Amino acid sequence: MAAGADDRDAHLREATLSSREAYRGPFLQVRHDVARLPDGSEASREYIVHPGAVMIVPLLDDGRLVVERQWRYPHHRAFVEFPAGKLDPGEDVFACAVRELAEETGYRAREWARAGVLHNAISYSDEGIEIWFARGLSPGERRLDAGEFLDVQITTLAELEAAAARGELTDAKTLIGMLWLTHSLAGRWPLRWRDTPRALAGA
Amino acid sequence: MAAGADDRDAHLREATLSSREAYRGPFLQVRHDVARLPDGSEASREYIVHPGAVMIVPLLDDGRLVVERQWRYPHHRAFVEFPAGKLDPGEDVFACAVRELAEETGYRAREWARAGVLHNAISYSDEGIEIWFARGLSPGERRLDAGEFLDVQITTLAELEAAAARGELTDAKTLIGMLWLTHSLAGRWPLRWRDTPRALAGA
Numbered sequence: 001m002a003a004g005a006d007d008r009d010a011h012l013r014e015a016t017l018s019s020r021e022a023y024r025g026p027f028l029q030v031r032h033d034v035a036r037l038p039d040g041s042e043a044s045r046e047y048i049v050h051p052g053a054v055m056i057v058p059l060l061d062d063g064r065l066v067v068e069r070q071w072r073y074p075h076h077r078a079f080v081e082f083p084a085g086k087l088d089p090g091e092d093v094f095a096c097a098v099r100e101l102a103e104e105t106g107y108r109a110r111e112w113a114r115a116g117v118l119h120n121a122i123s124y125s126d127e128g129i130e131i132w133f134a135r136g137l138s139p140g141e142r143r144l145d146a147g148e149f150l151d152v153q154i155t156t157l158a159e160l161e162a163a164a165a166r167g168e169l170t171d172a173k174t175l176i177g178m179l180w181l182t183h184s185l186a187g188r189w190p191l192r193w194r195d196t197p198r199a200l201a202g203a
Numbered sequence: 204m205a206a207g208a209d210d211r212d213a214h215l216r217e218a219t220l221s222s223r224e225a226y227r228g229p230f231l232q233v234r235h236d237v238a239r240l241p242d243g244s245e246a247s248r249e250y251i252v253h254p255g256a257v258m259i260v261p262l263l264d265d266g267r268l269v270v271e272r273q274w275r276y277p278h279h280r281a282f283v284e285f286p287a288g289k290l291d292p293g294e295d296v297f298a299c300a301v302r303e304l305a306e307e308t309g310y311r312a313r314e315w316a317r318a319g320v321l322h323n324a325i326s327y328s329d330e331g332i333e334i335w336f337a338r339g340l341s342p343g344e345r346r347l348d349a350g351e352f353l354d355v356q357i358t359t360l361a362e363l364e365a366a367a368a369r370g371e372l373t374d375a376k377t378l379i380g381m382l383w384l385t386h387s388l389a390g391r392w393p394l395r396w397r398d399t400p401r402a403l404a405g406a
Contacts, residue, residue, distance in 0.1 A: 009281040012352050016206075023347045026329060027231055027249040030226060035276055045348045047277035048251070048327070069214040072325040073238055074250035076211040079325055091345040112332035117368070120323040120375040121330070122275040122282055124231060124251070149215050164265040164319070165381075165392045170331075170377040174322040179367075179382045189368045 010040055011067070014045070022046065050127035054097045055084040057177045058107055059135040065157065065181075066105050067174070070150040076192075080153070080163065081171045084129065097132040098200045103143045105152045105190070110136025113191035115180045120172050129173050131180055133191055157181055206375025214241055217248070225249065253330035257300045258287040260318075260380045261310055262338040268384075269308050269340070270377070273353040281354070282370050283363070285380045287332065296381065300335040306346045308355045311404070316394035318383045331360045332376050334386050335382055337393055360384055 009027035014035040022032035029049040037043055058066035073079050085100035087093065094112065101107055115131040144150070160178055163169035217238040232252040240246055261269035274281050288303035290296065297315065304310055318334040347353070360388035363381055366372035386392035 009274065010274070012272065012281050012354070014274050014276050023233060025225055025233065025235060025249045026247050028227065028251075030231055030233065032228055033276070037350050038352050039350075041350060044229050046228045047275040048231075056319060069212070069215065071212065071217050072322075073217050073248040073328040074237070074327065075322060075325060078215050079322070081325075117276075117373055118375045118378060119282070119373045121328065122278060122374055124277065124283075125324065125328075126277040127324070147240050147242075147244060149241050150361055151215070157232050161386065165386070167207070167319050170320055170322045171380060172321045175321060175382055176375060176378045177383075179378055182382075182385070183364070183368070188364070193309055 041077055048125035050125055052128050053084055053085045054093055054103045054130045056097050057082055057133045057181055060137055064154050067153050068150045069154050073116050079171045080169050082177045084120045086116055093130050106140045106142035107137045111193045113193045118176050149201035177199045206234040233387055253328055255290045255297055256287055257333045258376045259300050259304045260285055260336045261340055263340055265382050267357050270356050270358050271353045282374045284377045289345045296333050298403055306367050309343045309345035310340045312337035316395045316396045321379050
């Protein structure tokens with residue numbers, strides 16, 4: 001398997017001996033497993049179980065980008081970020097990308113491309129954030145969830161890079177969206193664009 | 204404040220009404236707060252309390268990079284990553300960077316530069332990962348913690364970029380280290396190098 005769980009990792013592998021739910025709150029679930037380490041010893045492994053998420057890099061026709069400014073409670077400050085959201089139970093990733101972009105920004109896209117996935121907290125969460133690009137954007141009404149407050153802003157890659165260099169843009173998924181955008185604009189990490197499926201176009 | 208908790212965010216701000224520890228395991232701590240939202244309503248905010256971490260981008264004199272291949276239990280596979288580790292209680296960030304590089308890879312650096320910080324799970328963790336660069340590397344003995352197993356590998360930025368484009372390199376901090384390296388090599392995100400402090404050189 002390309003992602004790495006192959007024979008060359010046999011000397012690193014940790015096998016699950018037991019697994020239990022250690023905590024379940026309104027938002028977070030923690031599991032506490034016991035694993036057998038490569039030397040035969042045992043160790044606790046504690047981690048967040050996450051449904052997965054999608055981030056969207058929304059490209060306007062003039063090359064500018066749509067970003068959000070949103071309060072992030074654990075840090076007690078606002079962050080500049082690309083639109084993103086968690087998968088609903090059973091939700092298709094593409095459908096989630098279309099839904100989150102529309103709900104949070106009002107924009108609908110004519111075309112989409114899946115770039116890849118990022119894993120943001122590999123030592124203590126199984127979260128993966130799918131990285132999607134959207135273009136052919138049309139503005140529309142947004143539909144924020146109750147209790148959701150965020151500003152939609154139009155910016156450029158150069159402005160985001162300057163903010164990152166100044167230490168003002170620190171959100172991991174957004175920085176990685178900028179990395180994907182830089183390499184895809186240069187043709188090094190090509191994107192495969194496809195039309196928005198008819199079934200999702202009304203989202 | 205440059206990072207964003209300023210007056211322009213008053214309409215986004217969430218104020219803490221109460222805060223309690225909801226879970227404490229051997230590794231993870233969860234807090235459950237009640238916050239007042241901008242419209243006056245109340246909402247639960249649940250998040251991991253994390254001591255913070257440091258990632259090191261280790262540059263060999265020939266331009267190659269030192270990375271690790273390590274099993275990450277929540278994903279049941281190995282990841283290619285830059286060296287990183289959590290801050291010990293009360294530990295200075297610079298000291299942590301020097302310690303983690305030496306313990307995990309055996310390398311000691313003549314010079315260091317702090318690039319910035321990344322926030323990897325802003326909706327549910329207060330973790331920040333400091334991004335440091337190290338150069339003038341000398342190999343030496345590593346001192347892994349008990350139960351710690353990882354391979355040290357030498358690679359290039361081009362190889363890491365190819366692995367990311369193929370979907371094989373997905374660790375967020377490592378992708379962001381590559382972003383910083385790309386921009387600093389191009390002179391756009393300059394690094395301020397300093398010698399390893401004498402007090403840390405023996406670490």
